[in-house]
Amino acid sequence: MTEYNPKLATWFRNEPNSEAGINNIQVPGQAQNIVWQTRHREPSRYEEALVEHLEAVFATGVVELDDLVAALNARGSRTEAAALWSTDSFQAEMARLGY
Template identity: 35%
Template sequence: MEQIKDFNPSLPDTKQVIPTKEGGNGQIHVPGRYQNVIWQNRSRVPDNFEIALVAALEEIFDRGTEELGQIIAQLNERRLFDRSGDVWTEKTFCHFLKVNGF
């Protein structure tokens, strides 16, 4: 049996902001040869930026912060800026989430 990877190499390389209306057969798994594993819908392992962002968001949510403006302010206070090194805005943060599927 093949070792389970922590990402799905069968996923397409592109990220669509608007999901397709067709079914995902062949996208999430290879028909007839799949295991239902937690990482089945990611096409690669998260990078350090994504891991740091998720960890910061978990801490922010644990503190009870729920408003988008407050979340962004706390990310910027932590100096956890976007991939370009620019401060987050509501627009850039929402766009990042749409494109990256978080």
Template identity: 40%
Template sequence: MQHITDFNPWLPDTQQVSPAREGGNGQIHQPGQFQNVIWQTRARVPDGFETALVAALEEIFEQGAEELEQIVSALNQRRLFDRSGQPWNEAAFREFLHVNGF
């Protein structure tokens, strides 16, 4: 039995500032060349910031937040700021989601 990793090692690191305009044709799967791994769209394991953000967002949604303003406010109240340590605003959070695909 082969070990299955929790990310797709053949994907390029997508830590780019702006999202790509085209898909990664040939990057996710090339028939017959790679094992079909479970985490097809993940080039790496999420880091601590991403894991904390996802956990906080789950709690925020469970508490009933639905609007972007509520989500941003709740993140800032938890002091879970952006990667540079700055409080979130709606535009910055929207851009983060657009680039990172969450």
């Protein structure tokens, strides 16, 4: 199974791609089902670890941003630059990652 959509990687630019869709007509019943349609690459180890921490924190019932940030820091989760989380850095990271 492919862990990301390889066609998205070539389309992941700030300007429109003039080739998007060319040679991509899908014949019913013959189209490849890509499980990760919206990924342009595999997640990094940092991203996977962040998801694990977020799932664990949300499982405890935390729903407020300040509490979430405090819980991430308490669990030892850090930013990609190894800094403690703040509400601003968390929101910026979620915007960067597209969540």
